[in-house]
Amino acid sequence: MITGEGERAQPLGLGAEGVTVAVGRAMLLSELSLQVAPGERVALLGPNGAGKSTLLALFNAMLRPSTGRVMLDGEDVWSAGAARRAALRDRIATVFQRLEHNPLVPATVADVVGMAMPAAVRRNQAEVRERIDDALERMGIAAFARRPYRGLSGGEQQKVQLAMAVARRPGLILLDEPATGLDLDWQERLVAMLEELGSAAVAGVTIMLATHVVHQVPAGFDRVVLLKCGRVLFDGRASEAFTAERLGELYGCRVEVERRHGRTYCLGAGPARSEVAP
Amino acid sequence: MMLWWQLAAIIGGLSTGLLGVYVVGLRMPFLGVGIAHSAMAGGVLAAVAGWPMLPVAVAMSLASGGALAWHASARPRADLGISTGILLSLMMGLAFLGMGMHRGDMTPLLSLLWGSLLFVRPVDVMLMAVLGVVLVAFVARWHRSLDALIFSRPLARAAGVRVSALTTAFLLLASLIVAINLNIVGGLMIYSLLANPAAAAYEVGGSMRAVRVLSCVFGLISTLGGFWIAYLADLPVGACIVIVSTVVYGVALVVARQREVGRGVS
Numbered sequence: 424m425i426t427g428e429g430e431r432a433q434p435l436g437l438g439a440e441g442v443t444v445a446v447g448r449a450m451l452l453s454e455l456s457l458q459v460a461p462g463e464r465v466a467l468l469g470p471n472g473a474g475k476s477t478l479l480a481l482f483n484a485m486l487r488p489s490t491g492r493v494m495l496d497g498e499d500v501w502s503a504g505a506a507r508r509a510a511l512r513d514r515i516a517t518v519f520q521r522l523e524h525n526p527l528v529p530a531t532v533a534d535v536v537g538m539a540m541p542a543a544v545r546r547n548q549a550e551v552r553e554r555i556d557d558a559l560e561r562m563g564i565a566a567f568a569r570r571p572y573r574g575l576s577g578g579e580q581q582k583v584q585l586a587m588a589v590a591r592r593p594g595l596i597l598l599d600e601p602a603t604g605l606d607l608d609w610q611e612r613l614v615a616m617l618e619e620l621g622s623a624a625v626a627g628v629t630i631m632l633a634t635h636v637v638h639q640v641p642a643g644f645d646r647v648v649l650l651k652c653g654r655v656l657f658d659g660r661a662s663e664a665f666t667a668e669r670l671g672e673l674y675g676c677r678v679e680v681e682r683r684h685g686r687t688y689c690l691g692a693g694p695a696r697s698e699v700a701p
Numbered sequence: 702m703m704l705w706w707q708l709a710a711i712i713g714g715l716s717t718g719l720l721g722v723y724v725v726g727l728r729m730p731f732l733g734v735g736i737a738h739s740a741m742a743g744g745v746l747a748a749v750a751g752w753p754m755l756p757v758a759v760a761m762s763l764a765s766g767g768a769l770a771w772h773a774s775a776r777p778r779a780d781l782g783i784s785t786g787i788l789l790s791l792m793m794g795l796a797f798l799g800m801g802m803h804r805g806d807m808t809p810l811l812s813l814l815w816g817s818l819l820f821v822r823p824v825d826v827m828l829m830a831v832l833g834v835v836l837v838a839f840v841a842r843w844h845r846s847l848d849a850l851i852f853s854r855p856l857a858r859a860a861g862v863r864v865s866a867l868t869t870a871f872l873l874l875a876s877l878i879v880a881i882n883l884n885i886v887g888g889l890m891i892y893s894l895l896a897n898p899a900a901a902a903y904e905v906g907g908s909m910r911a912v913r914v915l916s917c918v919f920g921l922i923s924t925l926g927g928f929w930i931a932y933l934a935d936l937p938v939g940a941c942i943v944i945v946s947t948v949v950y951g952v953a954l955v956v957a958r959q960r961e962v963g964r965g966v967s
Binding site: 483505509512515516517523524527528530531534538539540541542545551571587 | 908
């Protein structure tokens with residue numbers, strides 16, 4: 424669904440080696456190391472402020488670490504030259520939690536999808552148009568093409584962001600809380616889309632999904648990384664990550680875990696015992 | 702001579718109209734007046750020192766554009782409107798300091814403030830035309846990246862647009878165009894030519910392509926309309942251009958409001 428019919432993207436491997444990100448005295452990530460193989464699907468879970476968005480910004484080469492190395496396709500992103508970094512970025516698509524935009528600009532949905540094109544494609548008008556039409560068609564929002572982006576609801580804008588990722592035909596997709604603002608129907612469609620990506624038939628893209636909602640992690644994801652206070656709390660299989668004990672430690676409260684239709688649901692069951700007055 | 706005046710009005714209207722789309726889109730409407738005051742400060746200081754005014758004015762404009770670009774790169778979350786406002790106040794201070802120190806004829810200095818289409822030389826018009834062509838080529842080549850830059854910086858960066866390089870190139874080109882176009886309306890009024898036609902186009906344009914075309918048309922109406930009114934009624938050209946461009950913006954607001962009422966937006 425994400426990669427084009429005619430051209431299969433080369434999946435991108437990525438890694439963080441002893442990465443620290445500090446802003447003033449705040450430590451957003453601390454000595455974090457993580458390796459993701461090409462084609463792997465990784466869910467990144469953690470409470471607010473755990474460092475999920477920071478890690479995604481590192482992997483998109485939008486943020487330089489204070490110390491440590493960020494690797495894309497086996498190369499140190501910040502040792503590579505600007506042109507090589509731009510070429511690597513062209514193979515990445517990012518879906519933001521919410522796209523900050525200037526409401527003054529009367530861009531149509533097609534215009535916005537066009538803005539997201541990789542630099543190598545941006546000058547080829549015919550290919551840009553073909554990719555826009557194809558992405559909107561694949562996402563089922565072809566009817567939105569001429570509508571002004573600023574007039575869309577939050578959920579509709581999120582669908583357009585997914586179309587932008589599709590149009591880039593990437594080797595790596597970074598999704599930062601992509602279900603924000605989507606209605607239940609679209610949340611389910613998003614999970615189904617990610618599950619489809621996880622199947623061998625359409626493999627060809629590496630995916631990193633950051634979320635704090637456990638049931639939004641599709642069943643086909645190979646690996647779950649639990650992140651807390653800028654450190655990796657757990658890195659392994661979903662069945663081992665999604666236990667009441669681990670999720671309780673992650674979120675700092677008591678939780679109950681239920682498994683339905685291959686997915687895990689995490690339900691809050693009150694504050695941590697130590698916080699309950701006797 | 703009449704031909705050169707009209708050519709200057711046409712080229713000035715079109716180029717400031719197109720430039721204004723991105724100046725207003727970047728939310729830095731004070732760019733025009735900030736850069737214009739840099740040119741003025743350069744011109745005034747050159748007059749005080751006995752140097753040729755135009756090259757120093759252009760150099761000062763470019764230095765200011767470069768400083769703004771550096772600030773935007775060093776602090777990506779910086780509000781360009783605030784930086785431009787600070788630049789404006791500094792350059793205004795320098796310009797008036799120079800005027801206070803100047804002991805000779807004030808007429809050339811005042812022409813930098815108010816401008817005069819009627820004293821435009823053919824060489825100025827040709828320079829304006831060359832810069833206008835450069836601007837059109839720049840926008841044609843980079844319009845998708847420029848649109849991404851004004852629409853959403855995070856999107857532009859994630860899409861691989863080289864935000865710092867593009868912002869720097871745009872600001873330097875804008876500085877040059879503003880400095881050369883000072884002859885039409887002067888430092889105090891060029892703000893309106895960069896802001897009003899583009900703001901009007903954003904009110905009524907349904908896409909970025911429409912905004913670009915409409916802003917050029919509104920810029921043309923402002924400069925040519927202002928010029929002819931000034932010529933026929935023997936009034937100051939700069940003031941007439943400003944008033945016409947403001948009327949254009951007012952009409953656009955009314956049209957936009959009528960459309961909203963038509964769509965049932967309260």
